[in-house]
Amino acid sequence: MNIDLAINHGSKILKNKLISNSILDSEILMAKAINKDRSFVLINSNNLLTKNDLNRFYNLIQQRALGNPVAYLTNKKFFWNSEFFVSNDTLIPRPDTELIIENVLKLTKQKNNMNILDIGVGSGCILLSILKERVNFYGTGIDISNKCLNISKLNAIKLKVSSKLKLYKTDVDKFNLGKYDLIVSNPPYIKRSKLKYLDKDVAEFEPRLALDGGLDGLSEIRKVIKKSSELIKKNGKFILEIGFDQKNKVINLLKREGFYINSTSKDLASNDRCIVSTKI
């Protein structure tokens, strides 16, 4: 069988399972199966596949058909300007989270030597993207998952920013090291009772630890805000990702901890997704 036929067949299998980008997914999984990139697959669509290639391909298609996200099957996800290694221990970086990077870059055009903290660093996509954009910035990432910290470390090496990065395994409550000019965080903020209604790919495959915001969805956000108000320098900026219906509640929490609200930004679906504030 040639590449083109196999991709079509794979895409039909995915389409039957109501996977929305079935052709694209099938192409990417073919590239993974034959260890080439997607452009090779498209240019060489008449190439014949070996039995092993086909077995690998159909195995990936089967996993995708069950809902396993492409990013976990390929261990890759592009975010901002870089490709990140991801595994099912980390949340898959989302385009919405790039709002944090956009806001950071806007706020730090003239700045040198900033000390940044990322609470719940995960794959490292937020912190490492900032460190790559701003050569004189230093980063600290904390997470309760050792596996995430290992992945952040690996990504920092890939992006050549590891000399500017420190990582700590700790609960946010227990972290008391340093004072920061800028704190960023994308904490878990989904209401526990809503977790089961997320897309199947998310609910069944992404780490609960990175999604579960407790009974009201704000348990982790509360901890992050409280600790940030202690760890941030006066006039330091705090940039937080939030759930689509959490803006007013989070603004109140921030004000109570001594933050001035600078702006809020909406994601690609026009949901409130990011709050920029300043410690006063």
Ligand code: GLN
């Ligand atoms: N935006 C993610 C989702 O809706 C949730 C991320 C988070 O809880 N921080 O799947």
